[in-house]
Amino acid sequence: MTAFDPWPPVALHADWGLDAACLAVERRDAVVVVDALSFSTTVVMAAARGADVLPLPRAILDEAGDHTVIERRFGAKLLANDPVDRLLADDLIELSDLRPGDRVVVPSQNGGTLCAAVSQAPAVAVGSFRNRAAVAEWCAMTIAAATARRVTLIAAGSVWSQMTPLTALRPCIEDGLAAGAIASAARALGLDLSVEAAALATLFDSAAERYDLETWLHQSVTGRWLASRGDSQAEIRDAVLVDHDDVVPALAPDRFFRPHVIRRNFQCPT
Template sequence: MTHVHPTHTQLGHRVRVEWGPTGAAAVTREADVAVVVDVLSFSTTVTIALGRGITVHPFRWRDERAVELARELDANLALQRQDARLRPGSVSLSPQSLQRSTGIERLVLPSPNGSTICASLADHGATVVAGCLRNAGAVSAYLADELARGATVAVVPAGERWPDGSLRPAVEDLWGAGAVLAEVDPALLSPEAEVARLAYEGFRERPLEHLLSCASGRGLVDRGFEPDVVLAGRLDTTDLVPRLEGGAFTPTRD
């Protein structure tokens, strides 16, 4: 990445929050744990897949090597949502497609945001974790334990993309970032992290209502994927803390 001014890396704080791939590269410098939050839908899909015993290999978006990797691993390759609809039994970034899947042991999962960020951080040195609303409590407790041991944490709301490829900050990922920080000592938070946690406080009483009415949620509903939003909006339904090891998230629990 190009040079980033030290003040923009939040290095003076043990818990940092910054957006998207470029932000991830900045705030994970010297971080011990990096939590990637992509509520609609990468992180939610990973958590549901792991709950079904599926190992997930995140992969950069629109990379033709994903086909080769799936073949090498004897894994299923996740399709785009609309394409998967035309192929019964196939899976995609859609959480509901994983929830109803059968016979899948390994999944190569490309996505333009969360998966791409995870893939870019895989060799960074930090422990990469996938966080969402469904596992927010478990991830928050995990972070609190890591911080008590002296760790530094970077939380990365993935955001979405505008048609020109630029970052679109997505409010659902801000809420998710705040949710995974709910049990963290406020004294450790950067101002950016504090904003995320305050946003979550206003969200947590009516999560599904907020998620269905935000821009990303409405976009999925309009395309016929309301069940994906409903699945993503269920708070604390699992104790899974997906950690990326050897290029894969594996089904383990704390």
């Protein structure tokens, strides 16, 4: 008797969180990590400046205790990605200082953990609102090259422990919308979507048509939490610049994400 396979035979699927990411690797899917506020946005902005990015689970930085240990270990400068990072040291590199060829480390509780978990997938990229059209074309090219038969968008979600002692995953609107933005662009290219991916694409299309995304994200649970720390305004404004960048951070063998500029209007084979 053949084991039941619930995963749809489509080009693009969407799912949530670490467990889904691990299952995608088991299926040999290519994976796009989507953690909109603010890991994915930071990685895409760094890649757009020509930098190579090494995502790390924040626990590794916490265990090291000193950012210089991380920098020596990985041969890369720690990028200031969070007010907590800036409290650790005042000599961290800023996005505005990056130059082509720079190598930086971006710690992240959610996005960094996901990237580590999917490093053995056939292909891995980081997606956001900012590069959603480029990522959609990366997905189409990945399928056309037979690198993988399916791409799974992983919306990171948020961990409740950022706000309470709980540790369960909280699916969050910003990651669902950003994954939906990519799925919407992929659908426009002719890729077939799973129901889950199509639902997120429809959510994004409706939200983009009817509402102001920046206002929505400010009013979301994550946006309100960021505001409580005093750092939401610029972060969300940078995040919702849809299609601002043509670059896709794609995983290289050394586990750094290297910037790949994607030509627009890739023709998806029928």
